[in-house]
Amino acid sequence: MSLLKTIASLIYLLSAVCYVMGVHMMRSPKTARNGNLLSGLGMAMAVVMILIEIIAKGQITLIGWTVLFAGLLIGILYGVIKARKVPMTDVPQLVSLFNAVGGGAAATIGIFDYTHEALGTSLSLAFSIPVLLDIIIGGITFSGSLIATGKLSGHVPGKPISFPGDKLINGLAVLAIIVAGVWMIGFPSAYWPMVLALCASLIFGLLMTLPIGGADMPVVVSLLNAFTGLAVAFAGFVIDNQVLIIAGALVGAAGTILTLQMAEAMNRSVANIIAGGFGSGDSDSSTGAGAEVPTNIKKTTPDDVGMQLAYAHNVMIVPGYGLAAAQAQHEVAELAKLLTDAGINVNYAIHPVAGRMPGHMNVLLADVNVPYDQMKQLDEANSMFENTDVSLVIGANDVTNPLAREKGNAISGMPILDVDKSKSVVVIKRSMSTGYAGVQNPLFSEDQTSMMFSDAKKGLQEIIAATKGYLD
Amino acid sequence: MSQELYTNLAIFVLSLLVGFEVMSKIPSTLQTPMMSGANAIHGVVVVGAFVIAAEASNWYFYLLAFLAAFFAAVNVAGGYTVTDRMLGMFNRPKKQPNDSDKGGDK
Numbered sequence: 049m050s051l052l053k054t055i056a057s058l059i060y061l062l063s064a065v066c067y068v069m070g071v072h073m074m075r076s077p078k079t080a081r082n083g084n085l086l087s088g089l090g091m092a093m094a095v096v097m098i099l100i101e102i103i104a105k106g107q108i109t110l111i112g113w114t115v116l117f118a119g120l121l122i123g124i125l126y127g128v129i130k131a132r133k134v135p136m137t138d139v140p141q142l143v144s145l146f147n148a149v150g151g152g153a154a155a156t157i158g159i160f161d162y163t164h165e166a167l168g169t170s171l172s173l174a175f176s177i178p179v180l181l182d183i184i185i186g187g188i189t190f191s192g193s194l195i196a197t198g199k200l201s202g203h204v205p206g207k208p209i210s211f212p213g214d215k216l217i218n219g220l221a222v223l224a225i226i227v228a229g230v231w232m233i234g235f236p237s238a239y240w241p242m243v244l245a246l247c248a249s250l251i252f253g254l255l256m257t258l259p260i261g262g263a264d265m266p267v268v269v270s271l272l273n274a275f276t277g278l279a280v281a282f283a284g285f286v287i288d289n290q291v292l293i294i295a296g297a298l299v300g301a302a303g304t305i306l307t308l309q310m311a312e313a314m315n316r317s318v319a320n321i322i323a324g325g326f327g328s329g330d331s332d333s334s335t336g337a338g339a340e341v342p343t344n345i346k347k348t349t350p351d352d353v354g355m356q357l358a359y360a361h362n363v364m365i366v367p368g369y370g371l372a373a374a375q376a377q378h379e380v381a382e383l384a385k386l387l388t389d390a391g392i393n394v395n396y397a398i399h400p401v402a403g404r405m406p407g408h409m410n411v412l413l414a415d416v417n418v419p420y421d422q423m424k425q426l427d428e429a430n431s432m433f434e435n436t437d438v439s440l441v442i443g444a445n446d447v448t449n450p451l452a453r454e455k456g457n458a459i460s461g462m463p464i465l466d467v468d469k470s471k472s473v474v475v476i477k478r479s480m481s482t483g484y485a486g487v488q489n490p491l492f493s494e495d496q497t498s499m500m501f502s503d504a505k506k507g508l509q510e511i512i513a514a515t516k517g518y519l520d
Numbered sequence: 521m522s523q524e525l526y527t528n529l530a531i532f533v534l535s536l537l538v539g540f541e542v543m544s545k546i547p548s549t550l551q552t553p554m555m556s557g558a559n560a561i562h563g564v565v566v567v568g569a570f571v572i573a574a575e576a577s578n579w580y581f582y583l584l585a586f587l588a589a590f591f592a593a594v595n596v597a598g599g600y601t602v603t604d605r606m607l608g609m610f611n612r613p614k615k616q617p618n619d620s621d622k623g624g625d626k
Contacts, residue, residue, distance in 0.1 A: 064535075067561050072542050074557050074607075080550055081607040084557050088600045091564060098570040108574040115586040116573035120566075123593025130594075131601035136609075139602065143556050146599045150562045153591035157568040160584040164575060174525040273559055280562045281535075285528055287571045293528055294535045295564040301539025302558045306551060313548065398549075406551035414609035425548060 052104055059097040060291035066090025067295050071302060077420060094291050123149075136415045137372050140405050141200035144269045147276050148193035154279035155186025155246065161286045162232070162242050176233045178285035180245065184225055185279040187249030188256070189272045195257040196269050206262025218255045224248035256322070264321045266405040267310045271318065274303025306406075313400035313463070345480070348498035350507065353440075353474050354514025357383075360437035362393045364429065366467055370443015370477065371504050372403050372412055379508035380442065381416040386512060390519050395422050397429035397439075397465050399447035426463055436470035443476065443504045445483030448491055458487050473497040476507045553610075556603040563596025 066086050073083025102108055108116075127146070134142045162179045165171060198204030228245035231238065260268055277299025284292025311318045357363060365380060384394045396413060403409035410423055424432060433439065441448055444465075452462040467473055468491050475492060479501060482488055491497055500507055521529075546554055569588040576585045 063564075067564075068538055068542060071539075071554075071557065071561070074550060074554050075542075075546055077547075077550060077610045080553060080610065081604065084553075084560075084600065084603050084607055087557065087561055088604075091561075091566075091596060091600070094564060094567050095570075098567045102570055102574045105574060109577065111582055112573045112576050112585065115576070115582045116570065116589050119569070119586040119589025120593045123590040123595075124597040127594040127596070127598025128601050131598040131605065134602065136606070139552065139556070139606065142598070142602055143559050146559050146563075146595050146602075149591040150559070150565060150595040150599075153565045153569060153588045153595060156584050156588040156591065157565065157572055160572045160576075160581060160588065164572075164581065174522060270555055273555060273562075277558070277562045280565045280568075281532055283565060283568050285525075285532075287568050288524065288528070289567060289571065290528065290531055292564055292568060293532050295561050297532050297535035298539040298542075299558045299562045301536045302543040302554070305540060305543040306546070306555055306558070309546070309548075309551065400548035400551075405555065406548045407554075408552045410549040411552055411606050411609065414606075420610060423549065 052101065056097050056101050057290070059093055060289070063090035063094040063097075063291055064294040064298075066093070067298055071298065135375075136412050137375060138201065139411065140266060140269060140408065141197045144193050144197040144200060144265075144272070147269065147273050148190050148197060151186045151189030151193060151272070151276040151279055153186075154276065154283045155183050155190060155249075157283045158182035158186060158279075158286060159242065159246065163239065171233075173233065175286065178282040180229050180232050182279055182282035182286055183242065183246055184229070184249045185275050185282065187246050188253035189275045189279060190253065191250040192253035192257045193269070193272045193276075195254055196265050196272065199257070199260075199262050199265050200269075204258075206265075208261045209258040214255055214259065218252065221248045221252040221255065225252065260321065264316070266401075266408075267307055267316070267318065267321050269405070270303055270307040270310055271322075274300050274307060277301075277303055310401065310406050313406060344493050346498040348474060348500050350500065350502075350510035351514045352498070353500060353511050354516075355518050356438050356472060356474065357387060357392070357440070357511070357515050358390070358518035360387075360392055362395075362432075362436050362438075363387055364395055364397050364424075364432065364436045364439045364467075364470060366397045366399075366439055366441040366444050366448060366465055367409055367413070368399075368402055368442060368444020368447060370445075372409070372443075374443065374504035376442070376505040376508055377412045377416045379505055379512065381413070381418055383508055383512050383515065384418065384422075386515060386519065395424050395429070395432065397424050397426075397432075397467075399426060399444070399465055400463070402444060402447060426465065430466045433466045433469040437472060439467045439470040439473045441467060441473060441475040441477075442508070445477070445489055446487070449483070449487060449489045450491055451487060451489070467491060468494055468496075471496060474500060476500045476502055476504055478503060553603055553606045556599065556606060560596060560599025560603055563592060563599050566592035566596050568592070 067090050070083040070087025073079040158179050199206050225248045228241040231241035277296045281293050281296025387394045398409050400406045448465050448467040450468050452459045452464045569592045573585040576582050
């Protein structure tokens with residue numbers, strides 16, 4: 049090993065240590081930001097080191113430098129501008145977009161190395177297998193993540209898309225991937241099997257994601273995130289660079305854990321989500337328990353809600369996806385501040401899957417300066433509902449549904465917020481339609497519950513105005 | 521199996537195990553930033569873009585090198601920026617004086 053190679057290896061090792069430590073520090077809110085910075089520092093070290101290695105090797109052409117820096121510069125500008133400008137509600141689709149390009153980069157490296165090395169030579173299995181996996185997984189993540197981005201941002205319809213024969217085409221794509229794979233390993237100098245493998249992977253990614261409903265997209269994004277990690281690790285095998293292998297495997301494992309945790313919080317199995325077709329019905333679902341629309345619903349007015357809040361001691365706000373969709377987080381924070389300034393105890397009960405992704409609601413609330421200690425996680429919140437005077441449920445449905453405690457319906461066993469234990473419940477919702485699970489919510493017809501049918505933002509503004517009147 | 525492949529395979533498997541171990545207990549609050557942070561880490565693929573740019577020698581390869589550099593740069597630069605933005609919101613200094621004494625905290 050030459051001196052430079054030795055130094056480079058040690059720097060890559062150090063950079064890998066930074067990723068592991070960084071991820072470790074990101075488990076606690078106090079150290080999370082520094083953890084990310086540490087991981088970024090590791091990244092910077094790896095980039096500087098590879099730059100030095102390339103300069104020392106002296107093989108790169110002037111055009112090589114030009115395309116490299118042109119690509120980097122445009123990419124950095126685009127990525128940073130996107131990341132700085134994105135509203136916090138749109139973070140999931142941005143992560144998915146970054147994931148797509150990561151997979152695309154890994155696949156591109158695989159394509160490059162396969163066509164670069166394979167010209168008229170026979171390849172070892174140690175090279176051809178990783179390069180094949182790199183191209184296939186990278187291709188699947190690239191197209192799959194782009195569709196996920198589209199579904200989350202509304203450019204692609206969120207409802208499951210299927211057409212006659214889609215399963216057949218999907219099966220053919222898998223078959224094509226296998227055939228192309230065997231062909232690539234057996235006759236590595238041929239160009240077309242690689243193109244076939246790439247195209248089949250892109251089609252597979254597309255057809256895998258299209259039939260999955262918008263509500264399940266976060267789990268899919270997380271799964272594809274893990275896939276990209278693996279693609280990057282295989283790219284590391286291909287170019288024989290250990291930092292790619294370590295970082296890729298780390299993300300592959302981390303992404304898998306996150307995927308399982310998300311699926312668990314939604315009470316779904318990953319296999320069930322990937323099978324697709326869930327979450328199609330907005331309101332016309334007639335299956336499962338409690339499908340009949342309850343008739344004994346109490347409607348309430350902003351004025352009444354304002355009075356209830358103004359005379360309460362303990363208020364629990366239960367935010368759901370409807371709040372994020374209506375961009376009403378500012379109004380919620382304003383109402384909470386109004387109440388806290390009047391000496392009323394205000395907390396937020398945050399279900400793990402409130403919002404678009406686990407923890408997404410926390411980010412949205414942190415964005416509008418809600419103090420971290422007011423955000424209560426599931427268990428802590430559930431211990432507080434008994435002493436809660438008013439629970440204000442905003443745009444949340446399935447996560448408050450008491451049917452989850454019973455057997456035999458779509459949400460059985462899902463951990464829920466025990467909103468029904470509080471003395472009074474006010475639900476702000478646009479209509480009586482069911483949530484993504486397509487199950488009616490008996491909470492809405494319970495004695496202590498009153499419904500306020502309104503858009504979250506508009507409704508909250510009216511409640512704020514009413515509450516001010518009672519507090520003055 | 522060559523020594524080199526064995527080393528890489530061992531690194532791969534052990535890193536997977538480290539990943540499972542490091543990730544196991546994440547509070548759900550931090551899962552979105554964590555996913556974004558992990559997403560940024562696989563931006564390390566940018567190193568691969570450097571490697572192939574150094575080997576490129578005709579327009580087909582230059583095009584691939586450009587694509588890889590562009591994709592990887594978006595991933596790594598955007599990933600770290602948006603993760604930092606999210607995490608910055610969690611420990612924002614509480615400056616406002618009227619926020620300092622919230623009544624009724626346990």
